[in-house]
Amino acid sequence: xxxxxxxxxxxxxxxxxxxxxxxxxxxxxxxxxxxxxxxxxxxxxxxxxxxxxxxxxxxxxxxxxxxxxxxxxxxxxxxxxxxxxxxxxxxxxxxxxxxxxxxxxxxxxxxxxxxxxxxxxxxxxxxxxxxxxxxxxxxxxxxxxxxxxxxxxxxxxxxxxxxxxxxxxxxxxxxxxxxxxxxxxxxxxxxxxxxxxxxxxxxxxxxxxxxxxxxxxxxxxxxxxxxxxxxxxxxxxxxxxxxxxxxxxxxxxxxxxxxxxxxxxxxxxxxxxxxxxxxxxx
Numbered sequence: 001x002x003x004x005x006x007x008x009x010x011x012x013x014x015x016x017x018x019x020x021x022x023x024x025x026x027x028x029x030x031x032x033x034x035x036x037x038x039x040x041x042x043x044x045x046x047x048x049x050x051x052x053x054x055x056x057x058x059x060x061x062x063x064x065x066x067x068x069x070x071x072x073x074x075x076x077x078x079x080x081x082x083x084x085x086x087x088x089x090x091x092x093x094x095x096x097x098x099x100x101x102x103x104x105x106x107x108x109x110x111x112x113x114x115x116x117x118x119x120x121x122x123x124x125x126x127x128x129x130x131x132x133x134x135x136x137x138x139x140x141x142x143x144x145x146x147x148x149x150x151x152x153x154x155x156x157x158x159x160x161x162x163x164x165x166x167x168x169x170x171x172x173x174x175x176x177x178x179x180x181x182x183x184x185x186x187x188x189x190x191x192x193x194x195x196x197x198x199x200x201x202x203x204x205x206x207x208x209x210x211x212x213x214x215x216x217x218x219x220x221x222x223x224x225x226x227x228x229x230x231x232x233x234x235x236x237x238x239x240x241x242x243x244x245x246x247x248x249x250x251x252x253x254x255x256x257x258x259x260x261x262x263x264x265x266x267x268x269x270x271x272x273x274x275x276x277x278x279x280x281x282x
Contacts, residue, residue, distance in 0.1 A: 013111055019195075020230075021047055021083075022044050022182075023044075023045040023068055023079075023082075023098065023214065023216060023218075024042075024043070024080045025042055025043045025044075025064065025067060025068060025077065025078075026041070026042050026077050026080070027040050027076065028040075028041050028064075028067055028078065028079060029041075029075050029076040029077060030060075030064070030067050030072055030073075031073060032063060036058045036128065036240065037063045037153070037240060038067070038240055038241070039240040040076075040077070040241060041064060041237075041240075042247070043064065043068075043218075043235055043242070043265070045068070045217075045218050047182040047183070047214045048210055048211065048216065049210055049233060050207045050217045050219070050230060050231045051217065051218050051220065051234070051235060052218075052219055052220075052227035052230075052233070053065065053220045053221070053235050054221060054222075054227055054234055054236045054237070054251075055236055055237035055243075055264070056238070056260055059238055059260075060190055060237050060240060061188075061220045061237055062103070062220065064237070065188055065220060068186060068218070069098070069100045070086050070091075070094060071100075081098065082097075082098060082182055083096065083267040086108060090125060090128075095122075095172065096123045096124060096180070097181065097184065098173075098178065098184040098186065099120070099169040099170075099172040099185050100169065100186045100188070101166060101185075101187045101190055102188050103192065105264040107153055109153070110149065110152055110153060110154045111153050112150060112153070113145070113148045113150065113152075113153060113164050114150065116153050116164060116165075116168055117136045117145075117167045117169055118132050118133075118136050118138060118171065118174075119171075120139070120167075120168040120169060120171030120172035120175065121135065121136075121171050121172070124177065126175070126177060133173075135174055138170075139166075139167040139168070139171045139174065140167045140171035142167070142170055142205045142208075143163045143164070143167040144163060144198060144201050144205075145160070145163040145166075145167050146163050148160055148163070152160070158193040159193045159194050159195060161193075161200060162190070162192075162193045163198065166190060167200065169185065170209070172214060174213065180215070182216065183213070183214075183216070184215065184216045184217075185206070185215055185217045187206070187218065187219040187220065188220050189221070190202055190206075190219055190221065191221065191226065199226060200226070200230075203219070203226060203229070203231075204230065206219060207231075218233070224252065224257070224279045224281075225278060228248040228270065228276045228277060229273070229276060231248070233246060234246065234252070235249060235251075236251055236256070236260060238260040243256060243259075243260055244256060247275065248275060248276045249275040249276065249277060252277045252279055254265060254267050261281065263281045263282060264281070265278040265280065265282070266279075266282070
């Protein structure tokens with residue numbers, strides 16, 4: 001996958017937008033049915049950074065992302081989009097500012113890859129056909145899916161379908177026309193069906209997108225080492241709250257990881273990447 005810029009690790013840096021910029025959850029509590037899942041959780045996703053959301057199964061990662069996406073109501077606290085309460089932003093305006101790739105994106109009817117990717121432009125009716133084509137071409141390249149053009153979606157493997165769906169949400173994310181408008185990309189387990197090369201390629205592309213286009217990217221990941229390799233910040237959930245939030249070398253503490261994941265942990269220096277530990281679970 002192409003990152004659209006220099007290769008390697010995304011460098012943490014302050015956002016270009018003003019202090020109110022960001023997709024913000026402030027002290028939110030969320031339940032699914034009658035079961036409390038999150039209690040007093042805060043997370044600030046800023047333009048220009050790639051953030052990994054980590055935690056054991058059932059920690060509330062998808063619940064937090066659904067709250068940020070406006071798909072689940074919060075019972076306490078608030079979610080804001082660039083300083084505005086999410087409830088005050090229309091669904092159409094949210095779709096122009098924030099794109100979401102779910103764990104599994106179902107498709108009830110068959111389309112060619114090009115048609116499906118172009119659907120990402122639906123929230124941007126002002127785009128000319130030539131602009132949509134250019135966005136789709138860039139998105140397919142970023143998702144390493146350009147070779148799949150012209151094929152039917154249902155004929156693709158699970159990993160190929162995931163890359164095409166990523167290209168679709170990239171079109172949605174990149175289609176914003178307003179100068180200086182912050183944009184956000186939420187990825188729920190985007191590497192789950194990908195082979196190792198495409199896992200690294202996807203995160204390399206996400207890091208490049210954050211760096212070159214000032215997009216705030218939040219990705220739920222299970223592979224701690226992928227997160228440490230590519231992400232500016234790691235947010236670790238446990239027991240319904242945030243156990244740690246910071247750069248990889250601050251969050252990846254052996255005792256903390258052992259408590260959160262319930263497994264023995266050894267930390268080693270990552271070759272050529274100071275400050276990004278290699279985590280071995282036993």
